[in-house]
Amino acid sequence: GRRFRSRSFSMAVKPRLCPTTPKELVGRFSPELQILSPHEIAAKFPMMKDGGHYTPQSCDPIEKVAILIPYRSRWNNLHTLLPVLISVLTRQHVDFTIYVIEQVSGHKFNKGLMFNAGFIEAMNQRNFDCIILHDVDMVPVDDRNLYRCNKSSPLHFSSAVDKFNYSTLYSGLFGGVSCFTADHFRLVNGFSNMYFGWGAEDDDLRDRALFKNLSLFSKPSSIGAYNMLPHSGSHNWKKNSDRFKIYHKRLDRIEIDGLNSAKYKVATVAFFPIYTWLTIDIDENE
Numbered sequence: 001g002r003r004f005r006s007r008s009f010s011m012a013v014k015p016r017l018c019p020t021t022p023k024e025l026v027g028r029f030s031p032e033l034q035i036l037s038p039h040e041i042a043a044k045f046p047m048m049k050d051g052g053h054y055t056p057q058s059c060d061p062i063e064k065v066a067i068l069i070p071y072r073s074r075w076n077n078l079h080t081l082l083p084v085l086i087s088v089l090t091r092q093h094v095d096f097t098i099y100v101i102e103q104v105s106g107h108k109f110n111k112g113l114m115f116n117a118g119f120i121e122a123m124n125q126r127n128f129d130c131i132i133l134h135d136v137d138m139v140p141v142d143d144r145n146l147y148r149c150n151k152s153s154p155l156h157f158s159s160a161v162d163k164f165n166y167s168t169l170y171s172g173l174f175g176g177v178s179c180f181t182a183d184h185f186r187l188v189n190g191f192s193n194m195y196f197g198w199g200a201e202d203d204d205l206r207d208r209a210l211f212k213n214l215s216l217f218s219k220p221s222s223i224g225a226y227n228m229l230p231h232s233g234s235h236n237w238k239k240n241s242d243r244f245k246i247y248h249k250r251l252d253r254i255e256i257d258g259l260n261s262a263k264y265k266v267a268t269v270a271f272f273p274i275y276t277w278l279t280i281d282i283d284e285n286e
């Protein structure tokens, strides 16, 4: 009798939805900025599996979140960010998968194209609801900054960066860390693929959203707090001197330059415990 009762009970009760303000949150914290190996990170978070996927066990997640991190020769930044980011995400009860999107060819880094490639490949694997666009050097330092989407508009997460005295560099800045619902990212046709080198691809994305009548919100600077990691080693991340010229014509290209015209080849896909690692080939002639 007892056995039957407990069984039917557990089948009847659905776990409740994950809380919007989990009690595990600590608020502002000082992260340990240390470089761990992928193996050490995996050992720290044994509940992660299958290409950097985690789902909360104690509650029903509200949405499926893909964290997209474009990458090129920033090993130390990535492996300093991830232990902190994964702790935050698990405390927040987020259902997430981490994608590292590495550009392995081409002279200059094209972050917009890497985000587009990451989005397309991630959506081929799972029907994500929410996409976080995450720079590799941005370490969150306040876990009240929830890694969740707002159905009505894209959000800028990194409104208070230590490098800029925990303020926003300029009003309208949308780079660093931000999120879009998958639907909104498709609506704006993703990023422009035309920015090779540093700068302006994020300003272009913001203007696509405004052009499509999306309102944009920024996290309050009291919680949108990040530490920007120093760049180490060589990086092919030179300022793009053509960026203002390309930016000038940004609104003419929304429908023809973006997700629907992204040219790349997935060279390899590797499923590690802490991330899905994509290597991406693009045309060399830029």
Ligand code: NGS
Residues within 6 Å of the ligand: 169, 173, 175, 176, 198, 199, 200, 201, 202, 203, 243
């Ligand atoms: C602006 C760039 C943005 C960039 C922002 C912050 O000037 O792409 O600085 O950069 N816009 C143009 O170049 C038109 S940061 O200092 O955080 O690396 O995101």
